[in-house]
Amino acid sequence: MAFLLPWLFSEGYRDTETVPPATEDGHDQQPPPPPTSAEPKDQKPVQPPPAVPASGPGTFTTAPAGEAGLATGTTYRIEIEDGAALEPTGVARQIAAILDDRRGWRTVGATFRQVTTPDAELVFRIATPATTDRLCDVRQPGHIGEVNCRTGPTVVINLKRWQLGSDRFSGPATEYRALIVNHEIGHWLGRGHLTCPGPGRPAPAMMQQIDGLKGCVSNAWPYDDSGGYLDGPAVP
Numbered sequence: 014m015a016f017l018l019p020w021l022f023s024e025g026y027r028d029t030e031t032v033p034p035a036t037e038d039g040h041d042q043q044p045p046p047p048p049t050s051a052e053p054k055d056q057k058p059v060q061p062p063p064a065v066p067a068s069g070p071g072t073f074t075t076a077p078a079g080e081a082g083l084a085t086g087t088t089y090r091i092e093i094e095d096g097a098a099l100e101p102t103g104v105a106r107q108i109a110a111i112l113d114d115r116r117g118w119r120t121v122g123a124t125f126r127q128v129t130t131p132d133a134e135l136v137f138r139i140a141t142p143a144t145t146d147r148l149c150d151v152r153q154p155g156h157i158g159e160v161n162c163r164t165g166p167t168v169v170i171n172l173k174r175w176q177l178g179s180d181r182f183s184g185p186a187t188e189y190r191a192l193i194v195n196h197e198i199g200h201w202l203g204r205g206h207l208t209c210p211g212p213g214r215p216a217p218a219m220m221q222q223i224d225g226l227k228g229c230v231s232n233a234w235p236y237d238d239s240g241g242y243l244d245g246p247a248v249p
């Protein structure tokens with residue numbers, strides 16, 4: 014892919030965050046609120062959130078490829094921690110759909126192809142909170158057990174965030190998954206953090222939305238439906 018996007022890749026894995034070599038992404042340091050037990054009488058009962066194991070064995074199984082996504086592009090592998098109780102094909106479909114969404118990074122020509130081989134250029138690992146912390150050496154109080162992170166070409170997605178989303182994000186977990194992937198791929202493409210461009214505007218995907226929306230509204234995508242970049246002032 015580098016031959017297609019030399020300007021994007023020229024900066025390498027620029028890491029604007031604090032704990033080298035891993036980055037703890039604090040979009041999501043607050044746990045979601047506990048499920049309420051008082052259900053309104055005239056509504057269907059709210060589905061209980063899925064159970065998320067706090068820790069796992071630290072071993073991973075590679076998700077099968079070939080059922081979703083593109084045939085060309087930067088190669089990526091998906092690994093799911095054993096015991097995470099996720100359906101690998103479903104995870105692969107969701108990640109492929111996010112990467113290929115017209116509001117995503119494909120707008121700038123970044124395309125991705127799932128593989129199962131060890132030489133993949135990118136790796137998505139979905140890991141229990143404890144394993145995420147270990148893989149990225151997460152130590153910051155408030156981040157432990159809560160954040161996603163990235164070490165070079167490996168994006169570590171906290172199982173808790175994948176399953177439950179974030180209470181700072183007004184949208185379903187499926188949309189929050191798009192924010193996780195888009196934000197971390199944005200870093201991988203060399204993008205740094207942005208902040209809110211103005212009240213009522215969509216929060217940039219590269220904004221750390223957990224730190225407060227600063228008047229913006231939650232948004233998971235780097236581009237709008239017309240292909241316009243949802244920009245904001247750079248965070249120094």
Ligand SMILES: [Zn+2]
Nearest residue numbers: 038196200206
């Ligand atoms: Zn970030």
